[in-house]
Amino acid sequence: MNRRRWLSGALAAGMASLVSACGEASWRLSDQARRMGEGLTRRAQRLLIPADALAPTYSRAEISPDFRPNGSIAPAASDYRALNADGFAGYRLVIDGLVERPLSLSLAELRARPARTQITKHDCVEGWTSIGEWTGVRLATLLDEAGLKPEARYIVFHCFDALDQREDGERYYESIDLIDARHPQTILAYDMNGETLPVPHGAPLRLRVERQLGYKHAKYIRRIEAVESFAHLGRGKGGYWEDRGYEWYAGI
Numbered sequence: 001m002n003r004r005r006w007l008s009g010a011l012a013a014g015m016a017s018l019v020s021a022c023g024e025a026s027w028r029l030s031d032q033a034r035r036m037g038e039g040l041t042r043r044a045q046r047l048l049i050p051a052d053a054l055a056p057t058y059s060r061a062e063i064s065p066d067f068r069p070n071g072s073i074a075p076a077a078s079d080y081r082a083l084n085a086d087g088f089a090g091y092r093l094v095i096d097g098l099v100e101r102p103l104s105l106s107l108a109e110l111r112a113r114p115a116r117t118q119i120t121k122h123d124c125v126e127g128w129t130s131i132g133e134w135t136g137v138r139l140a141t142l143l144d145e146a147g148l149k150p151e152a153r154y155i156v157f158h159c160f161d162a163l164d165q166r167e168d169g170e171r172y173y174e175s176i177d178l179i180d181a182r183h184p185q186t187i188l189a190y191d192m193n194g195e196t197l198p199v200p201h202g203a204p205l206r207l208r209v210e211r212q213l214g215y216k217h218a219k220y221i222r223r224i225e226a227v228e229s230f231a232h233l234g235r236g237k238g239g240y241w242e243d244r245g246y247e248w249y250a251g252i
């Protein structure tokens with residue numbers, strides 16, 4: 001753990017200046033230097049850390065009484081508001097793209113699958129952390145049901161919210177590789193701290209990908225897509241904030 005933090009910290013400090021907030025990032029280095037730093041960090045971490053190494057977990061007593069909501073906290077999109085008005089009874093999670101058997105699952109169907117609960121620390125790039133308990137279904141379970149095609153390399157999360165709250169605004173999206181997608185702690189959470197996931201934290205379904213920084217944890221998920229490349233999505237960098245300067249690999 002210490003060695004991992006030291007190594008990635010040293011690499012990141014040497015190659016790139018870290019972003020300061022969940023706002024437009026200001027970079028001092030060229031795009032090329034940034035990509036080199038990111039690639040080094042990712043490869044060093046993948047070499048040092050076994051694919052299934054677990055993020056630290058905490059006790060109930062350590063749960064933050066005031067877990068901070070961040071980014072979108074109440075999506076304005078009309079499709080989201082219509083689902084929310086009905087307690088998400090009409091919600092379906094779509095899993096498609098490079099899969100053998102596309103899925104469309106209600107919340108009851110997601111809850112009927114084996115559940116996993118974990119108490120973990122959320123680490124936002126802005127510099128704050130909060131500890132929370134998350135319950136949900138493992139992403140690996142759903143990917144196995146859908147059957148990934150051999151060409152699939154990344155999993156993309158399409159969300160309901162646009163940060164500018166406009167009906168036609170660019171909606172949040174994120175992507176992870178198959179190592180993180182299959183990690184035992186990578187879950188689609190529908191409960192937080194033992195209760196139904198509240199809207200500010202991403203109702204009805206949000207990602208927990210515990211070895212990555214906060215912005216990778218997509219909230220308000222409407223669709224999960226398996227892709228070979230994310231170059232055709234958004235501005236091509238694999239996520240809403242990545243398109244605005246954040247690193248795609250945000251391992252911690």
Ligand SMILES: Nc1nc2c(c(=O)[nH]1)N[C@H]1C(S)=C(S)[C@@H](COP(=O)(O)O)O[C@H]1N2
Pocket residue numbers: 022067068069070071072122123124125159160161163172173200201202214215216217218219220
């Ligand atoms: N759909 C969506 N997911 C999102 C965001 C967002 O604005 N929209 N913000 C990200 C950021 S920067 C953080 S730190 C976490 C915040 O999660 P929380 O609101 O549960 O604290 O959600 C991440 N996932």
Ligand SMILES: [Mo]
Pocket residue numbers: 022070123124125126214215
């Ligand atoms: Mo964040």
